[in-house]
Structures are given as structure tokens and as C-alpha cells.
Amino acid sequence: MALLEVRDLSVTYSPRDSAAVRAVDGVSFEVHDGEFVGLLGESGCGKSTLGNAVLRLLDKPAAITGGTITFDGRDITSTSEDDLRSMRWVDLSTVFQSSMNSLNPVITIRRQFADTFDAHGNGVDVDARAGELLEMVSLDRSVLGRFPHELSGGMKQRVALALALALEPRFVLLDEPTTGLDVVVQRDILDRLRVLQARLGFAVLFISHDLGTVMELADRVMVMYAGEIVEDQPAAEMVSRHLHPYSAGLLGSYADPRDEIVEVEFIPGRPPDLSQSHAGCLFQPRCPVAVDKCRTVHPDLLPAGRGQVRCILVEESSGGRAALDNLAALRDQVFAAGPSELADVEPVLVVDGVSKVYRTRRGLNTTVTTAVDDVSFGLRPGQVTALVGQSGSGKTTIARMLTGVERPSGGSIWFGDTPVDRLRRRALRKYRRHVQLVFQDPFSALNPTRTVAYALSRPLRNHLGLSGAEARVRAGELLETVGLSPAAQYLDKLPHQLSGGQRQRVVIARALAPEPEVVIADEPISMLDVSIRAEIIALLDQLVRDRGIAMLYITHDLLSARLLADEVMVLNEGVMVERGPTLQVIGEAKDPYTRKLLAAIPRPGASGTPVVARGDTEMRAESA
Amino acid sequence: MLYFLRRTGFFVATLWAAVTLNFLIPRLQPGDPAQALLSRLQGNTQAVNPVQLAAIRKMLGTQDGNLLSQYWDYLGAVVHGQFGVSYSYYPYSVTAMIATALPWTLILVGVTQIASFAIGTLLGAWAAYRRNSRVDSVITLGSTFVGTLPFFWIALVLIFVFAITLNWFPDGGGYGGGSSPSWTWLFFSDAFQHSVLPALALLITGPVGWIIGMRNNMVQTLGEDYARLARAKGLPRRRIALTYGARIAILPNVTGFAIALGGLLGGTVLVETIFNYPGLGRLLLEAVSNKDYPLMQALFLFTTIGVLIANFLADVTYGFLDPRVRRAEAP
């Protein structure tokens, strides 16, 4: 018998102000003792809702509207809160999506452990047991006496993990436990988790949209789409022999940057609106291989391969993979990057020995942070230079200095013969005609109260002096350029009426509006779903090549750097530790820090069949 | 340390501004304390006797000299805590008048403020804990309605019903004509009788703000991840409500409460006027209507200092209660 058994579970949000949303729809799955199950899916597909339902933590307006949840043979679908209490944490524990907020800010870590023990009548010595747990996640015992705000994000995350394991639960739900953390830290925590899981033998349901990680860690992977599970396969199987077109799309957007040739593909379109009912397959509108029948018949989750799949094509083809073979014919939605040569062009923007020192005063103490330390480089037309580094390494600071938001403490920046570091007001405004910024977060980069046309017309009117009507026409053209067509359909929309990918396109269009020579893109895709990332990268690449723009591409994601950049610079604590042609840096990293970054890249199926990861063995040894 | 200096600087600057405001406002306006005193005496139905007026004016020693030197003298007097002689209570000093009135205000309003806060916080927490239940609606809607009734009107109605119609409680004053302030049981029970209605009026309208504030804060904290995690951990409901809801939700209210306590005098004007309660608020209103500049200035200054100190304490308390602030504000 399975430890956790979910049958036909449905969860509906019925808010007062809007239509009901079926966030989880007829989901069934099992988790066995000691099993590590991954749950993948685009943002908003219902992963967290499903997790909360399993934990019976749904709050109004969400409610379980059908199905059963059985834990260790006991039906907990509608057990009362009071009866459930004894099971909580002893049987079912969890680490939430946002590690930052899941600890009570006003009591010490010790008390958060203590009340867990108290609640379950566990007469253990709190200090001893909690200390032990903290050590298990490589934290010092002294952390016990601290308050959450005195810990870094990674530390909080580890505390949350230790807390989740405090009562040696049989099942742990991890809901994107490492989002918002630095790649290296993230890696560290996940490695530790896997080790602990192997040692303590609890079962895990691991929710994430980070494909690589899930594939690498999990024994079995479930893929969710629009509230339904569309595929459920052992991890190794999923990597090499996934069956559902959506899984293929998801996996296609992932590749190993160390490969000679890196290809990513993307699924255009957005998930369906779950507040409406749809006939047929929910994925059909985005499915490249859909047939007529997909439009009318809703497929069931049926055994296929070594697991289950929800797809008519798979159902109908005997071997199961027939449908996917058709995909090969549709290669136009793929972005590929091979080895590239650095062309020798004069740089338009030259950074010469730039440093930035921040002084922060707290009370009488002054802390000096050297955010950027003697960095030099140049940006060349038609080329992308990637700036890679972990969080806090000074990437944004460099971007701010390049755009004149901040002045360097030392060194100089030249745009042609304009000294950027000395520009003020009017001159600065003029300079920004030539140097534009693409923002990281498309959700905050657009004013929620202003239309797309307004956002695009401002730079046109200010920098190019166009009239209102001209600007509107030009704005339309820009939208077409970034692939939003027909433009008329988007011009008068407000940001909240656009998807993330569409918003990011608007942001890019706005940066292009004044026809800049230099574009700085500060982590432009980190807030987007995996499936959209490739699409945006393709767009950026095309723009750079077509328009001869010099681009600084800031990221901590080596894969996108590999895809887009001609040249890569690695920044560590403000110092540039490595610089060179992309493939060279990634393939033959010399600096230990660069190697650490590379090691943090998950390698799905590393122990099994190397389907995606085909990096050199040396690297793999490093991470072990 | 620097933080402390900054606070002190702000404290002093605000005080100075208040003191100056205090000095200027009365002097910029027409009016004559002596005339005000005289008309308090005889109303507007008798002719003013110019000789008498001049004598009173002379007695009060209304200041002469240019504004600047007056200001300088005034600052000096304030620094030395000399507020002079009250005009309307000549020859009693301003300090004596404040000393007489202060205990009454402190006791009546202080106690009811604390009680309002306690009641409001408890009801608010209860409403949040039983969110969307009938208890919640009764508390929220009830307090909203009560909160909108004008305070002075409630007070009038209370007097009408309980003092005049039912004659259960005296209709005003701090104590009866038959007793006089002393440390006797009789006096205390008398004073208590007299404080019931004003206290009731304050208690009806007082908790409303705290109820709504507490409820909203707590609904929010109970929706936070840490509260959800507490539930997931299987903590008892009460414990979640207290440690994960109320404990955090109360923080903003505590600051508000300290500031409200500091603003105590302001809130007493109405209640003390209606109930003729011998406290600071009524003294202030009287000082204003009699143009008793010295008394008014002192009272105003007194309140400002009260509010400033309360603000200061609120900051400190907040730092003490909220560990997140504690570190940031440590020198």
C-alpha cells in the first residue's frame, strides 16, 4: 500500500469577486515510503494548490471539491482540523515555497523548535535535539538563539528544512523550497536534502518548475498542466523517453550549456483559463502535434511507457513515442547556439578600471563594501557580452554605473568620447538615448496604470522628438519587431492584461524605442517561466544581430549566457575572475569560482543515461 | 548613539517649534485677557467699567515690550519651568493649576485608555480568530457603527438616560459637593461614582479603533506563511492565534497606543467638558476661552512634551517588542 494516495482530487477556488477556478482537477497519484517524487509544471498550473490540499492547508476561498486523500491507509480528505493535528508534522511535514516568510519573525529559532515539540507532546531536550537537527543541515547550534531576520536566506531555508525533519516525518512536501536563493546555495541545500532523504528514508513530494533539479533529484517525476497531471514517469524515463508533448516542450527548454551545440525549444502560448470549462485536451491549443480529435476528446491519464500519460496520440500509437517523433518536423521553434567566434570590432562602450565602494552607516559603525573592484571591458556592436556571477557579486552595480544611475568610485567609462561617469541631468538624458536598460522583472518594469502605447511612446517622444501620432505608429512597429503582432491588439492594453512573456517583450520594445546603440539587460529572464525563457532569448539574439546593438547580458544562469553571449565575464565579489569567448570560459573554466558555478548546474540523469547532460567527466567528478 | 542623538535633536527641535507656536498664536490674535475675565464675571449685558478693566489688566501684568524680548523672556521662563501665574486663577500659579487637574485626567482617561486598548485588542483578536463567523460580523459591524457615533453625543445620551432619567449616577463633576478630595474610602467611592459615566462614554467609543486595527492586522498575520506553517506543524489553534497571530499583529497597535496615551490630553477636552470633569482638558478649554495665555501655553507645552515622550517610548517599546527592529536600532 502506498504511503500517500490521492484519488481524483479536485480543488476549486471560489472567490467572491470572480469566477470559480478549478486549480486542481481530478488528480490521482501515489507516493510510496521513502520515494522522492518530483512535481513539475509551469507557474500557475496548480502545483502549490495540490500540495496544500494534500497537507489539508487550503484556506478560503479554496476548497477540496472532489476526490480523496489517503495517508497510510487513513482517509484524511475531510478529517477535522483537531483530529488532523496529531498527524501533522509527525506524518506530514513541509517546507514552503517562500523560505523567507515561513519563520515567525518575533520568536527565536529555539522557540520555533520548542513549540513544534510541545505541540506533539515530545518531551525531548529541545536544545539537544534542535542542535542536532541544525547540525544535520550544516548550521551552527548558536543559530538557535537567533531571530529569523538575523539569518541569511540560505540559512533560513536550512532552518526550515531542519524544522521540517524535526519529528522524523514519513512524508515531506517541498514546495519550491529554494526559489529566490543563489544558485550555489540552492545547489548546496538540495544536495544536502537528497543525502538526508537517503539516510532518514522519508518520502518527498518535491514541487518545482526547475526542471534540471527535479530531474536530477527525483526518483519519479510528475508533470502537471492546467490542474491536471499529464505525465508520470520514473525520472530517468522522463529524461530520455518522455511521452507527452508538453513534457517534451518543458524538457526541450532545458539544455546543458557545456555542450558543443546547445539547443532549446519553447512552447508558445499560455495555459488555458481554468475558470472556464474546456472540451478536449487542455494542452491542445499550444500543442504542435495536435490532431482534430484533441479538440473534442478529453484524454485520460493512462498507463504508458513505465508510467502514465494523458494524451490521445500516445493512447493511440502503440509504441507511445510515435506522436513525439512528429515533433522533430517542427524544429522552427528551436533556438540553437553553436561555438561562436569573437569578431574584432571597435567597442562602443569602454569600461576602464571601474570600482564602486559603498559606505553604509548604521549608528556609529561604517561598513565599507567594495561592490565592484577594478573591472575593465568593452561592449561591441552586434555582440553580446554576458556578465555572470552569483548574487551580490556586483553585476547590477556595473549596470547602474554603465547607465549613469550610479557614479564609479574609481576608473572611467567612455561612450565614444563621452565620459559617462561625469554626465549630469540633460547630458545624462541625452546619453540614455544611446544606452537603454532591459529590466529583470517584467511585472514591475511596466507601470500597472499605463497602457503599452503610453510606455512605448514616452521614449519616442522624449528622445526622438516624435509627435503623439507618429509615436503611436512607431510604437506599433516596435511591437511587431518584438513579435507582438498584430500590434493594434496590444497597444491599448494594460500590463495586467498581458502574460509575462508578452510583458517582457514590451519592456524590450521600450528599450529599443530610442534606437540605442547599447542595451544592458539585467537578468531579463530570471522572473519568467522556463518555457518563455528560450523565446525571449531568441528574440534578444535576433535583435542584437539584426540591429548591431552592443549588449551587456547580466545573468546568473550559465545556460542563457551560453545561448546568447559571444563573450562571458565571470564576476566574483566585485572582481572579474574570468573573461573570454563563451565556449572557452564554460568549457575550460580556470577559475575555481567559475567551476563552482558550473557545478551548480543540475545534471538530470547524471547517474543514469546521459541524454541531456553530456559534459566532460571532469566536471562531474567535481560535484560528487 | 547617533540614532539617539538624532532622536534627541528631533525632540528638542520639535519642542522648540511647539514652544514658539505656543508663543505666537495668542499674540497674533486680538483679544484681551482682562476683558475676557471681566466678561466671564458679568456676561454681555452690563457695561464694561474701564477703570476696573485697567486695574485687572495691571494686576495680570500683561507683558509689554517688543515681541522679541518678550519671546526671549518667555523662552527663559520655559527653560526654568516657570510658567507664571494663571490669569483666570490669579494669583494661583499655572503649575498649581496643572497639578490640581492632572491626577483626574490621568486616572479617568489613563485608565479608560488602557482598558479601551485591552478590550479593543482582545475583541479584535477574537474577531480575526473567528474570521467570517457571526462573532466576527457582530464585532466588526457593531464597532463600526458605534465608532461613528459622535462621542459627545453618546455622552449626552448617557447623561440623559443614566443621570437625569434614571438618576443612577451623578451628572457630572469629579466628586460630589458633600465630599472633598482626601484619602478616604468615602471620597474614593464618591469619585468612582462620578467617573462611571465619563468612563463609560470613553469605553463605548474607545476600543473601536483598536478592534478594527487589531482584526485587520491579525487577519493579515494569520494569512502569512509562518502562520500557515504553524498550522502545518499541528500547533494548537490557540497557540497559533496567540504566538503567530496576535503576538505579531499587536505590534503596530502598541506604537499607536503609546502615541494615543501621549495624546491623552487632546482626547479629554470633550469628555471633560461634557461631564465637567476637573481635568486638564477642561482646564485647557477654559484657558482658551479666558485667554489665560500662561495656563494655555503651559498646557499646550505639557501635551506636546507628553506626545513627544510617548513617541519616544513607543519607538523604544517597539524595538523591545519586535526583534526585527531591535537590531536595526541598536547603536
Place this chain on the structure above:
Amino acid sequence: MTILWRNSKCRAGMIMLAAFILIAVFAPVIAPYGPRVSDFAASAGPSGAHWLGTTARGEDVFSQLVYGARTSLIVGLVAGVLSTLIAMAVGLTAGYLRGVVDEVLSFFINLGLVVPVLPLMVVLAGYAPVKGLGLIIVVITVTGWAYGARIKRAQIITLRTRDYITAAKFAGDSTARIIAFEIVPNMISLIVVGFMGAALGAIGAEAGLAFLGLGDPQTVSWGTMLNQASLGGALTTGQWAWLVAPGLVLALLITSFTLMNFGIDALSNPHLRED
């Protein structure tokens, strides 16, 4: 707007406020007599001719009540608008410019917060050379803007670091334009809530001051009615309607604002949405 309408509390508030506004606008039509016409038998109880009786001066209480709505609404709206404007000007400037300007303006904001409002109000109202609605409005505005300014300053500090503000700078927009077109629209709900709060405070303050006798007895307002009812011995002559009615309508008007506030609060704070 529709969200506001959908919220039942808010809807009730809007309907009530609309009713009050109609009454105020059409006061001359609704009120049977002028508010200061004193041609009737004094201190009469409610009757067919005088629904709520007459005052001790022989004025019709009901007519005063109807005209009083004008005063309350005017004070509420004008003082609300004025203090919101000041709060916005000060708060936005301080929050957006930072630096020395911020320090100076913040000092004034803090001063405004720290100086005890009611005593200051009493003092200002007591010493003003002229009385009347204008004065009350000024007094209430002078003492009431600081809180709104602080809130708005805090809000703009979080808004000014938003990416879209930086983006507007990159688009070459001027500071004034950024504040007016990028920031203010995003603060609308805050501004409206602030306005409602200020209006509400102003209505209550006007009534309170008038009740204390610091208003202008020539103005017909619910506060002066209460004041005159109290002085005029409404209870000794058994005219409960004269005393009760102004208090009740005042409560109703304030309730209407409070109810609307619920809806607007809920707009900006999803936690308060009824679910």
C-alpha cells in the same frame, strides 16, 4: 468602481452618501422653512408642521437638520480635499526627492504629527479673528494634513524604486511628469482612502468644535445644533428630537464614509476582501 460597487458595505455607503449629497444640494427644496427663520412657537415638540419640533428660538429643527447636511458635507469635502492636497504635495516631494528636502519636510510632518491636534485646534479656533466655516476648514486642514503626508511619503518611497520609475527616467521623462503620470495613478487608492479619512475627521472635528462652542453659531451645522440644543435646554423642555436627530444623522454620514472606506481598503489590501 465596479469592485467598490460589488462590495456590499461599500455599496451601502455609496448610496447613503449619495442621499446626503442630494439632501444637501436640494436643501432649499426639501426643507420646509429656512434654517434661521424663527417665526414659529419656540421649544415646540414634534408636530405635523414641525416634524422634529422647533428650537428655543422658534426655528424649525428639521429644516436646520437638512441645511446642516450642507455644512458637514462642505467641511468634509473641502477640508478633505485641502488636506489631501497638502499631504500629497508635502509627502510626494519629501518622498521623491529625499535628501535635505526630505529631512526638512519630514521634520514638519513629524511636527504636525506630534503637536496635539485637538488642543491645537481648540487654540486656533479660539483665537481666530473671524469665525465661520472657512476658519473651521482652515483649522482642520492645518491640523490634519500631517498623517496623510507621512503615509504618502512612505508609499512613494516604495514606489520610487520600482523599475517602471527607473524606466521612465530612461525614457527621458521629467521628474514632475514621473510624479504626476507614473506615481500618482498608482497611489489612487491610497489617496482616496486618505481623502475619505480626512473628510471623515473633518466632519467629526467640525461637529466637535461647534459643540464646544468654538464654531460659528451663525453656521447651521449639526454640531451647532447640538450645541444650541444643549445650551437651549432641549432636555428640560423635553425636546429629545432636537438633541437626538443631529447626532444620529452625523453618525449616519460618518458611517457612510466608513462603509465606503471598507471597500477601498479592500481594494488595496486583498486580505480585507470578504471571502
Place this chain on the structure above:
Amino acid sequence: LTGCTGTEGQQKSSTDTGMIDFLNYGDFGGGTTPKANYNPYLDATKLSAADYIYESLMYVETYSCKAIPWLATSYQWSDPKTLVYTIRSGVKWNDGQPFTAKDVEFTFNMLKKFDVLDTQGVWTFLSSVKATGDDKVTFTFKQPGASAFTQVSGVKIVPEHVWSKVADPTTFVNATAPVGTGPMKLKSFNPRQLVVERNPDYWQADKIKVNELRFNKADAGGQVEQLKLSRGEYDTNAMFVQDIKKAYVDRDPKHHHYWYAPGGVISVYMNLTKAPFNDVAFRKALTTAFDDKQVIDKAQLGYVTQASQSGLVVPGQKDWLPQGLADDGRIGYDAAAADKALTDAGYTKDSKGRRLGKDGKPIAFSFKVPGSYVDWVAAADILIKNLEALGIDVRKDTPTPDANNQDRATGNYDMTFGVFGGGCNMYANFADPLNSARTAPIGKKAASNEIRWQDPKTDELLQTLQVSPDEKAQKEAVAGLVDIMMNQVPTIPIWYGAKWFQYDTTKAEGWPNADDPYADGGNGQVVLTHLVPAGS
């Protein structure tokens, strides 16, 4: 419940002893937070007990202005500059010490030394005060001192043996066992209640039938006070009550009474420096323009009486009126007459019915009235209506009382209300509003002549009134002044301010009233000597 003395108050006191146990009086002064203060010279802040503890040489009651012999049995003008009082013998201070002429000398010389205590300004007239014998005190004046008689007579006498030890009588609150000669002694005080008890050694103790007076703190004069009054919780009070008949008298018509004696003359002040008010004919025409009756009935709730144009308070001061003045100088409302008089004086109406000034422009001016004096505003409304009916355009201004006072003093007004007269000092009654020495140019504060009346004839008459000790000469001077009031119309009196006075005959009888106007209600000591237990 200790707070409610109401039920006690209703009890009939025992008449067996021929004495009244106690009477409940109204407020005792001293503001909302009263502090003990029985210094009789601190007019503005002393508590009422002082009025029953200290006495003066003569008691000038304020209704008909008779000077009743009090601590002095008689007085004599030996010459216009010398006044000799004969002191009553056998009077004792309430601490047992005898009262002597020395005490009188001491008292006056103390006032000389501490001039802020001299609130009646007696030392502006006096040059010396001496005890000239055991029972004689001689007052010497700088000039003929007739006009200072009421002031000098009214000064409260204090015991030398107590006050000579007081270092600074200007800040002396006299809080413990104040020593005086009066009918009452201090019994107890707390901020809510002040009690004085009968002084058995009082020189006219046989006339005092009340054992105790209890003054009760009036609480802001609002609702609650009126209610207490109507319930009979006060035996006497002096407060304004809306609709006194319904609220008070009707509650117990047998025992509840009121008598509002006339006080100051409330009149229309015109700025005499401006046209058209500088024209006698215009002013005179206005005397019939105002509907006094309506003002009295509507604005003043019928509590007051119409004022005589003479400037005197009738009927109290009727004796001073010259013979043959119709209706004691009251000029009735006659709009037609006013209209005719105006037209005759050259103020014609234009085709639109607007009254034109001498300059040919429509007459327009403002009427200033303190906005917070509700009854005055109501009165002003009526007067304005009257003026408008005559085609004059009048705008109402309602500044604060302070601003109004200031504007009136500096002459910054067209028309406004002013109060004058009503006192017992005829000289002051007329000199305050009419003496050219007491005015000032526009823009400067006038001492008391705010209408800015400047007339040599008036000054001359005032001079006579001031110096002549002879009653006949005084009456002639007053007649001259009355004539000026009637014919030159410097101001237009409208009504007499009422002296509020309510009384309850349940326990005590003998209160003054219109039928027995031996004094107005404000003369506490005189009234006290008339009170007897009810039914006796």
C-alpha cells in the same frame, strides 16, 4: 448618592426655630477648577463667599441706586472735596476683634499702596483717607468728589490686624478663616461646593434667618444646570434659561419665580465720524426705525424691557429723569415716521426704492455683531430688516466677540451694538460713552467713548455732574445729558440687558421681585437680610 443633593433640597426646613437651615445657591465663581480665594479685591477670581464676608461703608444697591447705610451709619460732605463717614459702633470682626475707623483708614491706604487692588479706582479721586476720631473717617479728594461717592462707599473694608501682616495683599488668597464683618463666615470649601454659615455676632444678626448658604459649582451653564434648576435644586440662581416659563416656572408655578431686572443699556452704536451717521437728522430719524418690541419678544425671549432713549435705566432710575418726558423717554417703533423723517432730512429714495445718501449714492453699511452672541445676532437681524425696509442696504458681519470689541474700540465699524450705563454712578453712566476725553481718533483704541461723540456742551454737563455734591445740580446736569440723548441721539438704546435671577419660595420668602424691587437679585447681602422662612 452623595452627588445628588436634589432630594435634600426639596425638604422643607424647620420653621420651628424661625430659621432656615440652609439655602442652595448657584455658582460661586472661580472657573471650572476653583481654588480658595477670598481676597475681596481680586474681582475676577475671588469666590462668592467673599461677598458675604466683607462689607463696605454704604451699600449702594444696584436696582434703584439707593445708598443704604452699612458699616457707616451716615456720611457728610463738609465741603465738595471732603467727605466724612460716621462708622457704625458695636460692629465686630468675625474673629471677635472690634471693627474701628482705623480699619477703614488702613484699608484705603492699603489700596493706595497696592494700586492693582483698587479696582474701582478710588485713588484717582482721593488725596488722603484718615480716621479722625473713634467713629469718623475723613476722605479728602483732589477735586470735588461727588462723582466718586458710589465707588468710595462700595470699597470692602478689611481688618487691619490681619491684613497688615500680609506681605503682598495682591497675591493673598485669604484661604483660611477669612476675617470680615459680614453676615456669613466661611464654613467649608471644595471645588464643587462652597458653604458659608451664619455669623452670630453680625451687627444685624437679627435680620439673618438663614443658617447656611451652599454655593454649588455651576457646570458650564448647560443642560444639566437648567435641569437642576427646574427640579428645584437651587433656591436661587442667576443663569440664562431658554424658555424660562416652560423650563422653570411651569414645573412648580407656586414656588418657582424669576425676576430679570434691567441692567446695562444695550444700544445701537453708530460710527459718528462717518456719513450718514454724522448727521443728527439721520440718527434721529432712526430712533423710530427699530422694532424694539420684536427684538424683545423674539430675540430676547421677552426677558427684557425696552430701553429709554434717555440712556437711563427706567423704572429704577426714574427719579433722575427730567419731568415731562413722554413714556420715560421710550420711543416706539414707527416705520412710517422714520421714513418721513429720513426723506425730510434729504435722504430720498431712488426709483428702485434705495435710500440715497447726501452724496447721491445709495446708503450702504455693515452691522457688526459678535457671531457667538446668538441673541444679539437675532436682534441685529430684526434691526437690519427694519433698516432694509427703509431702503438702506445693510450687510451683517459676525466677527468674534474679541474682534468686535477691538473694532468697536478702534472705530472700525459702521453700526454695531454697545453697552453703556446701567450703573449707579450717574457720572460714569454718561461719561463713559460720551466724554470727549475718553475717545480716540479712528484707528486708536478709545477708552470708552467708542462712538466718538465730541460735544463741548456734553463735556460741560459732565463736568458739573462730576464735581457737584448738590443733588439738585446733579439732576439738572443729568437732565441736560438726557436732552442730548433725546435730541442729538449719539446712540440709540434698544433694550436693557437682563440681570438673571431665579428664586424658589419653597424654603425662603422675601426675595426681591418686580412688585417688591428693594434691590435686584445681584445684591446678595441686601437680599439675605430680607429672607425669612417660607410661611412665616
